[in-house]
Structures are given as C-alpha cells and as structure tokens.
Amino acid sequence: MHASVTPLLADSSRPLFEWRWVERNADAILQRLGEHIALTATALGVGLVLSLALATLCLRYRWFYPFVVGAAGALYVIPSLGAFALLVPLLGFSFATSVIPLATYTLLILIRNIVTGVQQVPTEVREAAVGMGFTPRRLLWQVELPLALPVVIAGLRVAAVTTIGLVTVTSLLGKGGLGYFIRAGIQTTIPNPSPIIVGVVLSIALAVLVDLLLWLSERALAPWARRAVR
Numbered sequence: 001m002h003a004s005v006t007p008l009l010a011d012s013s014r015p016l017f018e019w020r021w022v023e024r025n026a027d028a029i030l031q032r033l034g035e036h037i038a039l040t041a042t043a044l045g046v047g048l049v050l051s052l053a054l055a056t057l058c059l060r061y062r063w064f065y066p067f068v069v070g071a072a073g074a075l076y077v078i079p080s081l082g083a084f085a086l087l088v089p090l091l092g093f094s095f096a097t098s099v100i101p102l103a104t105y106t107l108l109i110l111i112r113n114i115v116t117g118v119q120q121v122p123t124e125v126r127e128a129a130v131g132m133g134f135t136p137r138r139l140l141w142q143v144e145l146p147l148a149l150p151v152v153i154a155g156l157r158v159a160a161v162t163t164i165g166l167v168t169v170t171s172l173l174g175k176g177g178l179g180y181f182i183r184a185g186i187q188t189t190i191p192n193p194s195p196i197i198v199g200v201v202l203s204i205a206l207a208v209l210v211d212l213l214l215w216l217s218e219r220a221l222a223p224w225a226r227r228a229v230r
Contacts, residue, residue, distance in 0.1 A: 031176070037206070040163050046103040047105075047110060048106070048110060051106065055111050059118055065115065080169045081169065083100075083101035084097060097175075102170075110152075114145075117147075117149070121148060125147065129143045157214045160214060168182060179203075
C-alpha cells in the first residue's frame with residue numbers, strides 16, 4: 001500500500017489580513033513605496049525623452065517611422081524577466097538594470113501616440129503658423145506638440161500604468177518596490193497573505209492615483225480638448 005501524503009495547509013489560525021503586521025512594517029512599506037515610485041518615474045522620464053527624440057526624427061523623415069516602430073515593437077514583446085536576465089551579466093543587479101527594460105517597454109506606446117497626435121493637427125493650423133514665419137522646429141514645439149497633448153498624455157497614462165505593474169518584477173533583482181512584499185509573502189514556509197495584500201493593493205492604488213493625476217493634467221494643459229468633446 002502507498003503511504004498517504006498529507007498536503008501542506010495554510011495556518012488556519014492566521015487571519016487573512018493583519019493590521020498589526022502593517023504597523024510593525026510601516027517604515028518598510030513607505031521605503032518600498034518610495035522605491036516603486038522612483039523606478040516608475042525614472043523609467044517613464046527616460047522613455048518619454050527617448051520617444052520625443054525618435055518621434056521627432058520619424059516626423060521629419062517619414063521612411064524612418066516603420067523601422068522605429070518595428071524595433072520598439074520587438075523590444076516590447078521581450079518578457080520582462082528575460083530582459084532583466086540579459087542585462088544582469090553586463091550591469092549587475094543595479095538600478096540601471098531595472099530601469100532600462102522598463103523604459104524600453106514605454107517606447108512603442110509613446111512613439112505611436114506622439115506621431116499620431118502631431119499628424120492629427122489640422123492642416124490649416126500648420127499653414128497659418130508657417131505663414132507667420134514659424135520654422136519647422138518652432139512649429140513642432142510651439143504648435144504641433146501642444147495641440148497633440150491629449151493624445152500624448154493618453155499614451156503616457158497607458159505607459160505609466162503598465163510600468164507600475166512591471167516594477168513589481170524588479171524585486172527579483174533586489175531593487176525593492178512593492179513587489180518585495182508579494183515575493184516575501186509567497187516565499188515563506190507558510191504563505192503570509194498580509195504582505196501580499198499590501199503589495200497588490202498599494203500597486204493598484206498607485207496606478208489609479210497616477211492615472212488620475214495624468215488625466216487631471218491633461219484637462220489643465222489642454223482645456224480645448226475638453227470643450228471639443230462637449
């Protein structure tokens with residue numbers, strides 16, 4: 001006869017969520033939240049700067065756009081763990097190893113939205129600006145990009161929410177973030193749901209807050225878009 005195997009069960013005496021755990025780890029929670037925000041902000045900043053530069057080239061040289069989108073699309077489909085693993089031998093478990101893949105995942109979204117937003121600027125607006133003596137560079141930065149803000153910020157909202165979710169994976173590199181609590185709660189002998197819940201809930205709350213702030217910034221910076229919808 002085969003010996004019976006008793007499955008490992010979670011500790012039934014442990015509640016689903018312990019506020020005392022939150023109180024004991026309040027400092028660590030704030031630290032990991034700060035790390036999550038720093039990684040997200042850095043990745044978005046780097047991605048936005050690169051996207052603006054590449055989108056500007058695409059708008060000036062239209063033949064360049066398919067190559068840029070193709071390359072950005074190829075980077076976008078690389079699994080995050082694979083991207084981190086490729087960089088660890090080169091850069092070690094560093095902040096840059098975490099930020100570089102996160103930034104590359106924003107390129108496809110942001111480049112497409114920047115180019116699309118600029119292309120949607122009415123032709124008569126461009127002609128009026130050129131008639132007033134605007135150079136191509138001045139036309140882009142003072143007319144086209146400001147009018148394209150609603151589309152650009154829409155892309156930034158998607159990129160921000162995506163990045164906040166991906167930052168949780170960087171805990172595998174020892175770079176912290178809210179994913180640290182998710183990993184810590186799972187890797188204990190008996191899974192502890194409290195850190196898992198804290199990591200997941202704070203990640204969702206941060207994504208919702210950032211999305212709301214970007215939406216409000218769009219309404220403040222592009223009020224004409226709101227009036228157009230009405």
